[in-house]
Amino acid sequence: MLDNLTQRLARVMKTLKGEARLTESNIADALREVRMALLEADVALPVVKDFISAVKEKAVGEEVIGSLSPGQALVGVVHRELARLMGEAHEGISFATQPPAIVLMAGLQGAGKTTTVGKLGKFLKETQKKKVLVVSCDVYRPAAIEQLKSVAGQAGIDFFPSSAGEKPEAIALAAADWARRHYHDVLLVDTAGRLAIDEEMMAEIKRLHAALNPIETLFVVDAMLGQDAVNTARAFNEALPLTGVVLTKLDGDARGGAALSVRHVTGKPIKFAGVGEKLSGLEAFHPERMASRILGMGDVLSLIEEAKKGLDEEKAVAFAKKLKSGKGFDLNDFKDQIGQMRKMGGMTALLDKMPAQVAQMAGQLPVGAENKMVGRVEGIINSMTPAERAKPEIIKASRKRRIAAGAGVQVQDVNRLLNQFEQSQKMMKQLTKGGIGKLMRGMKGMLPGMGR
Amino acid sequence: MFSFFKKTGQEPQPPESAPASAPSWRERLFQGLAKTRAQWGGKLKTIFSRGKVDDELLEELESMLLTSDVGIEATQFLLDDLKGRAKRDKLDTPEAIQQALAGAFVDLVGPLEKPLDIENHRPFVIMIAGVNGAGKTTSIGKLAKYFQDQGKSVLLAAGDTFRAAAREQLQAWGERNNVTVISQESGDPAAVIFDAIAAAKARGIDVVLADTAGRLPTQLHLMEEIAKVRRVIQKVDPTGPHETLLVLDANIGQNALQQVKAFDKAVQVTGLVVTKLDGTAKGGVVAAIARQCPKPIRFIGVGEGIDDLRPFSAKDFVDALFE
Numbered sequence: 001m002l003d004n005l006t007q008r009l010a011r012v013m014k015t016l017k018g019e020a021r022l023t024e025s026n027i028a029d030a031l032r033e034v035r036m037a038l039l040e041a042d043v044a045l046p047v048v049k050d051f052i053s054a055v056k057e058k059a060v061g062e063e064v065i066g067s068l069s070p071g072q073a074l075v076g077v078v079h080r081e082l083a084r085l086m087g088e089a090h091e092g093i094s095f096a097t098q099p100p101a102i103v104l105m106a107g108l109q110g111a112g113k114t115t116t117v118g119k120l121g122k123f124l125k126e127t128q129k130k131k132v133l134v135v136s137c138d139v140y141r142p143a144a145i146e147q148l149k150s151v152a153g154q155a156g157i158d159f160f161p162s163s164a165g166e167k168p169e170a171i172a173l174a175a176a177d178w179a180r181r182h183y184h185d186v187l188l189v190d191t192a193g194r195l196a197i198d199e200e201m202m203a204e205i206k207r208l209h210a211a212l213n214p215i216e217t218l219f220v221v222d223a224m225l226g227q228d229a230v231n232t233a234r235a236f237n238e239a240l241p242l243t244g245v246v247l248t249k250l251d252g253d254a255r256g257g258a259a260l261s262v263r264h265v266t267g268k269p270i271k272f273a274g275v276g277e278k279l280s281g282l283e284a285f286h287p288e289r290m291a292s293r294i295l296g297m298g299d300v301l302s303l304i305e306e307a308k309k310g311l312d313e314e315k316a317v318a319f320a321k322k323l324k325s326g327k328g329f330d331l332n333d334f335k336d337q338i339g340q341m342r343k344m345g346g347m348t349a350l351l352d353k354m355p356a357q358v359a360q361m362a363g364q365l366p367v368g369a370e371n372k373m374v375g376r377v378e379g380i381i382n383s384m385t386p387a388e389r390a391k392p393e394i395i396k397a398s399r400k401r402r403i404a405a406g407a408g409v410q411v412q413d414v415n416r417l418l419n420q421f422e423q424s425q426k427m428m429k430q431l432t433k434g435g436i437g438k439l440m441r442g443m444k445g446m447l448p449g450m451g452r
Numbered sequence: 453m454f455s456f457f458k459k460t461g462q463e464p465q466p467p468e469s470a471p472a473s474a475p476s477w478r479e480r481l482f483q484g485l486a487k488t489r490a491q492w493g494g495k496l497k498t499i500f501s502r503g504k505v506d507d508e509l510l511e512e513l514e515s516m517l518l519t520s521d522v523g524i525e526a527t528q529f530l531l532d533d534l535k536g537r538a539k540r541d542k543l544d545t546p547e548a549i550q551q552a553l554a555g556a557f558v559d560l561v562g563p564l565e566k567p568l569d570i571e572n573h574r575p576f577v578i579m580i581a582g583v584n585g586a587g588k589t590t591s592i593g594k595l596a597k598y599f600q601d602q603g604k605s606v607l608l609a610a611g612d613t614f615r616a617a618a619r620e621q622l623q624a625w626g627e628r629n630n631v632t633v634i635s636q637e638s639g640d641p642a643a644v645i646f647d648a649i650a651a652a653k654a655r656g657i658d659v660v661l662a663d664t665a666g667r668l669p670t671q672l673h674l675m676e677e678i679a680k681v682r683r684v685i686q687k688v689d690p691t692g693p694h695e696t697l698l699v700l701d702a703n704i705g706q707n708a709l710q711q712v713k714a715f716d717k718a719v720q721v722t723g724l725v726v727t728k729l730d731g732t733a734k735g736g737v738v739a740a741i742a743r744q745c746p747k748p749i750r751f752i753g754v755g756e757g758i759d760d761l762r763p764f765s766a767k768d769f770v771d772a773l774f775e
Contacts, residue, residue, distance in 0.1 A: 036524060042705030045519045109728065110585025110701060114616075141590075142624030147617030154616070195730065222585065226521040226705025226737065249584060251670060257705070277584070277614065277671070 043257030044230035086287035107220035109193030112248035118151035119282035135175035137168035196235030248274035500546035505538035520736030526743035566748035582699035584666030587727035593625035594761035609648030610635035642684035669714030723750035
């Protein structure tokens with residue numbers, strides 16, 4: 001999401017070379033670029049101003065020590081500042097109360113509150129083994145209650161029925177009572193979307209908050225939000241004692257400056273990030289990782305976590321052995337690899353988390369090509385017999401025709417795959433000898449031509 | 453934003469050929485954007501009170517525009533335009549500067565005013581696209597009402613087969629406005645819309661509004677899905693869809709531009725609906741769009757009421773900001 005900002009900063013920092021110390025004049029250009037980049041990323045202007053002046057103050061006079069370039073020294077300062085702005089480490093939902101722990105959701109229309117309720121419910125149920133009840137106090141939008149009911153069903157959590165004719169407070173209190181009597185650990189309260197300037201609606205949610213006295217009041221905010229994020233966040237923060245923020249639609253290509261703005265204005269931790277349309281798409285938000293990611297240091301920690309989730313441990317071990325021996329890497333393994341990459345969210349998701357240089361290189365690919373390509377490759381391999389997969393060299397003209405027909409592709413595509421496979425076999429050997437650097441170089445040659 | 457357009461001099465002339473419903477709509481538009489104006493209050497007055505276009509004024513104006521989501525490029529353009537006007541016309545009173553900026557703004561967004569003409573096809577098929585939570589389904593409800601008020605028969609296609617209860621939401625709208633909604637238990641959005649258009653043809657309906665599920669431009673498989681919806685519409689009606697509307701949430705920042713570009717690539721967007729314009733710092737994104745990826749703005753929404761979605765009029769819009 002924030003990759004454009006990353007690239008931009010990377011470019012700026014290159015221009016700062018060969019200076020012994022950071023001065024007001026030699027970082028002026030760089031800071032202007034940072035300012036532009038942040039503004040383009042929809043970070044609110046007041047936040048940008050504060051940020052730039054803080055960075056300037058800290059950067060000026062900073063010695064460029066040792067092997068660092070001035071650019072790197074400035075990146076260091078920007079990173080520290082950004083990490084500070086993004087806040088402390090992730091905090092989950094607090095359960096420090098007599099059950100049920102009530103969580104109230106608030107936000108603008110279309111921020112993703114209902115979906116987030118479903119995701120959060122599933123998350124709490126599956127990762128923390130909580131008994132979750134959800135209730136909708138949105139008596140305004142048609143079928144909003146219906147939507148939550150259906151979301152709750154998909155998430156496998158309990159749903160407290162309500163109807164559009166009731167008062168939001170009455171619904172919420174009835175649900176809290178029900179949760180108490182049925183030993184639910186958590187009650188998630190969905191509310192109607194509202195504009196911060198809609199006094200009547202803000203008063204309603206204030207009353208709702210007073211009646212429920214929730215342990216968590218989460219502000220759900222769209223990561224794509226523009227400059228107004230500041231005003232909206234401020235208004236909600238003033239109206240309600242917020243305890244945290246949920247950032248939604250983080251998988252879009254918005255640069256997500258709203259995250260910085262909201263954090264800066266409310267001072268409340270961003271607790272979760274919503275990604276993807278599936279109910280499993282809720283991640284703990286890691287401010288320090290986000291700061292690193294903005295600066296192109298790559299979100300390697302998340303990548304490792306993803307890998308752990310997605311990979312079949314046994315297979316990975318077996319594969320590592322094969323890799324080490326440099327022998328026996330056949331099309332079956334190739335297919336497994338593709339499958340595992342899929343599980344980890346596909347190539348795009350992986351590249352997103354890599355350091356800027358790598359992502360930049362891969363970014364030259366046409367968008368979407370890699371996903372399509374992966375599917376096609378899988379199809380071709382699926383059309384082969386086990387013997388062919390184990391020994392691709394036996395595939396000659398007639399087999400190629402059969403495989404092509406089976407996969408619904410041209411013979412050339414089969415040829416291309418076989419060539420690529422040969423290349424990747426070589427790559428695997430390089431990897432065992434030369435490490436990741438060579439591997440990346442190998443990939444560069446291999447990717448763009450694939451799967452047309 | 454835009455309180456800087458507030459005229460201290462004479463009132464703006466109402467458009468001569470204003471339709472009968474215009475006053476109340478204009479009022480609502482004014483009201484919707486009133487909060488926007490109030491927010492800036494005297495600040496802009498202070499800026500303009502300098503009485504000449506100098507660096508300080510430009511810098512303060514730049515901040516003002518940037519915080520209104522106008523975006524860097526369009527801001528630069530507007531400021532350059534203002535500078536040009538200042539040189540040419542010797543702007544030396546606050547009012548003159550204000551008018552010049554308003555003029556620059558009208559020139560910028562004026563070309564986006566192209567009302568939707570639904571007379572040339574029957575059924576006139578309108579496909580609605582947008583990201584999650586932009587207000588697609590709600591806009592469809594309002595559009596249905598709008599077309600009905602013009603004496604058109606309307607049919608809705610519940611093409612959002614993904615989101616929970618999207619179908620029910622549309623059906624609720626349909627019931628309220630007495631409009632037929634074509635939906636299926638689940639399944640393929642393209643199939644639902646195909647059925648709807650076929651039904652519209654059989655029943656001689658004037659306008660078909662086809663809802664689709666929200667999707668982010670980065671979800672490539674979903675972007676392909678919506679491209680398919682478009683192709684399927686063309687199968688049942690080779691001239692359709694006669695309009696492909698992208699619904700944009702005015703709260704969205706510069707990502708709105710990305711959305712226009714991505715959806716245009718997938719489904720050839722022919723018009724925009726800008727929703728949720730009532731609020732605080734909104735409206736600037738309209739300028740950014742005019743500058744960087746101009747598409748006709750067919751409708752804008754400035755409130756929650758069913759009548760609060762209306763055709764975009766650059767003059768009314770800027771007038772409302774002028775007051």
